[in-house]
Every structure is written in structure tokens, then in C-alpha cells.
Amino acid sequence: MGPVPRAGTIPPSCLHAVFRAAEERERATGRPVVKLHVGEPYFPPPREVALAVEHAVRDGRTAYTSAEGMTSLREALAVKLETENGHHTSAERVFVTPGSCQGLAALFQSLAGPGDELLMPELHWPIHLQQILLAGFRPVFYPLGPGYRPDVESLRAALTPRTRAVLVNSPANPTGAVLDAESMRGILELSRAHDLQIISDEAYEHFVYEGDHISFASLENGVPEDERRVFSTFSFSKSLAMTGYRLGYVVTPNAAAAHAMRVVQEASIIGPSTPVQYAGLIALKTQDAVRANARMVRANRDRALPALREAGLLAELPQGGWYAVIDVGSTGVDAETFAAGLLETHDVGVAPAAGFALRPVLSDDGRVLSADPSAEARTLVRLAFCGDPDELDTGVTRLLTHVRRLRSHGGSP
Ligand SMILES: Cc1ncc(COP(=O)(O)O)c(C=O)c1O
CATH class of the missing domain: 3.90.1150.10 (Aspartate Aminotransferase, domain 1)
Structure with missing residues (x-):
């Protein structure tokens, strides 16, 4: 053996x-x-979401979609990203994924190169670690300060010449910590200076109890697309209890990043579940x-x-x-x-x-x-x-x- x-x-x-x-x-x-x-x-989950799946299946709206997902849903997500998250993005940068879990795994795969290191929080969701290792990244852990919040200096101290990416998760699992705008700006500056990609897991975006959720990519609005570096992942699982539907989405910062992600998705899933995407269209209307x-x-x-x-x-x-x-x-x-x-x-x-x-x-x-x-x-x-x-x-x-x-x-x- x-x-x-x-x-x-x-x-x-x-x-x-x-x-x-x-x-x-x-x-x-x-x-x-x-x-x-x-x-x-x-x-x-809302009843109309369940009915949307049922109707899609009954009506035979069950054929494969593209690797990115249905255009109608991606367009609706681009509107949500603009109005709720303040992202200036477009449907071409959005990928519908079978849960944000698969979106994250695909993202890490689309980014990792041999020997590349990725910075991640010392306390983290165990699946992040599995995904990072499976993709071939070498994880390096950054310490967390008071309230388990990351600070820019601890990230800087963890950098090596091989660091390629930083994972942030706000609000965080398991700690419930929320990143403030100043720390995000610091992490973004550090990432620009060292040419790092940022992966921002925002599965719990709607569960922020002090102030409002700040979506990391919104800090890059003025930046030309091919210089952007923030990837975001979102989920329907938490906000609407759609845990078993398996529906999430990834936002890539530019065309090159979207191309790499498309290759991984074609090879991994062909496309996300079609009836579940119809449920997503309705779910976006249940604010x-x-x-x-x-x-x-x-x-x-x-x-x-x-x-x-x-x-x-x-x-x-x-x-x-x-x-x-x-x-x-x-x-x-x-x-x-x-x-x-x-x-x-x-x-x-x-x-x-x-x-x-x-x-x-x-x-x-x-x-x-x-x-x-x-x-x-x-x-x-x-x-x-x-x-x-x-x-x-x-x-x-x-x-x-x-x-x-x-x-x-x-x-x-
Ligand atoms: C931090 C974090 N990110 C992502 C996910 C994945 O959620 P889903 O794949 O259901 O969208 C979870 C689920 O527990 C999570 O805790």
C-alpha cells in the first residue's frame, strides 16, 4: 500500500x-x-422559499445552469450587493455556489500556488483550515487581541515572503468578533503593500449586534477593477435558516479572478442546483x-x-x-x-x-x-x-x- x-x-x-x-x-x-x-x-426558512423549489421542480425548471449560476439570480445578487453591502460590482463577478462552504473551497483552490502561505485567525472555523490545506496553502495563524479581534500589527508580524492571502471572517465563527472599519482599512493597506489577496467570509453578515455590518469589498469601490484584491463569500444559510438548501455566493474582484474561479467551478460542480437557485430569487425578497x-x-x-x-x-x-x-x-x-x-x-x-x-x-x-x-x-x-x-x-x-x-x-x- x-x-x-x-x-x-x-x-x-x-x-x-x-x-x-x-x-x-x-x-x-x-x-x-x-x-x-x-x-x-x-x-x-420562509414558506415562499420552500414553494419556489417545489414550483421549479414541478414546472421542470431543473436543467443545468452555467458554472456561475443563473443570470437572473446573479443580477439580483449584484443589486443586493450594491444596495445592502455597498459593493460596486456586477453580475459577471458573482458566482452562485452550493453553500458558501463550497464557494470558499473553490476560492482557495483558485488562488493557491505551490508553497503559498495564507494568514488565518488563531481561532477559526475548522472547515476553513481543512479547505486551506486541501487547496495546498500552508496556513500561518495570526493572534487575536481583546475580544478575539484581529489587529493589523499581529498580521504584519505573521507575514513572510511566501504570504499570498489573508482570511478574515466577520462576524466570526467561533468567537462572534466583528472587525471595525479601521482594522479593515489597515488590513487592506497591508495587503496592497505586500500584494496579498483578501478572502472575506461574511456568512453572518446579518447578525451584527453593535453598529452595522461592513462588507470588506466596499472599501475597494474607488479602486480600478484589476487592482482589487478582496474576495467575498455570503450565505443564505444563516440569514434565512436555509442551511440544508445549500445556497451561497462568491464575489470575485476582477475578470482574471472570475476566470480562475469559473474553471474550478466547472470542474467541481458543473453548476449549482437549479431549483435551489429559484428559491434564492424569492429569498432575496424576504428581507x-x-x-x-x-x-x-x-x-x-x-x-x-x-x-x-x-x-x-x-x-x-x-x-x-x-x-x-x-x-x-x-x-x-x-x-x-x-x-x-x-x-x-x-x-x-x-x-x-x-x-x-x-x-x-x-x-x-x-x-x-x-x-x-x-x-x-x-x-x-x-x-x-x-x-x-x-x-x-x-x-x-x-x-x-x-x-x-x-x-x-x-x-x-
Ligand atoms: C464562518 C462560516 N462560514 C461559512 C459557513 C458555511 O455556510 P454555508 O455553506 O451553509 O453557506 C459557515 C457555516 O457554519 C460558517 O460558520
């Missing part, structure tokens, strides 16, 4: 293990687990639902999370997104032990942050030799606050009981 293929050396997402543990617990006890490890919203969903998640945050702050587990409420990262170090146990104990004694699932902080060591040809978590993540735990408000309350109450018990027993349950 030959060596393990490069993809086989990449660590699987840590979330699989958490899901499995919660499912096993439910099977073993017959009781439901409160799933604070899952980023699945409790609000449903009231988007606003209502954002209000609901914000209400969850404001009701359930202050108790975690008062208990000294959370420095500040997340400024955006669906997740918070708490530090359970004061309980005397590490995150894995904390999460296992919480599941075992209180039927609550949370995700230890180790899997959001892996530091792969690579061979020269990009194979992962080892991937241990950073020491800083040892006591960090991620929880989702986009779920049912009552379940969230129950989960947080039980979590606090667990914390008190551990603290009073010096780390043993």
Missing part, C-alpha cells in the same frame, strides 16, 4: 466527535440533549424575515449570555454571529473534561475549542504530520445561541450549575 493521500492526513472537523457523543448520550439515556454545540437555527431572524438571535444573546459574563466565563458579549467562546479555566478542568462532564451530568452539549485552534505541522509537500491544538485554547468552549430560547436558557442554567459545582469541588464533579 502506498502513502496516505495528502487529504487523508488532514484532521476531520472536531464537531463530528461532539455530535457523536451527544447522539450516543441520547440513545443511552432516552433523554434529549440540549444541543448548544450545534449552529442550527430555531427559526424555519423582513432576515431582519426578524437577526432580532431573535440578538434577543437570545441579550437574555442568556449576560449570566455567563457575570459568572466570569465570558469577557464581553459577542458583537455578532451565532456563537460565543467561554473560558472555563476557573473551574480547574480543561475544555474537554468540562464538555464531557456537562454532557454526562446535565445532558448539555458544547464544543471544546481545541478543534477550532489546531496548529498543523506540514511536510514540504503539504502533508499534515501532526495537528495539536494551541495551548491558549485548552480551556475554551464554544456554544451556539441561535437555537430555541427556552432550550438555550435551560442549557445555560445547567452549564452554570456545572461550573459552580466544579469550582466548589476544586475541579472534580
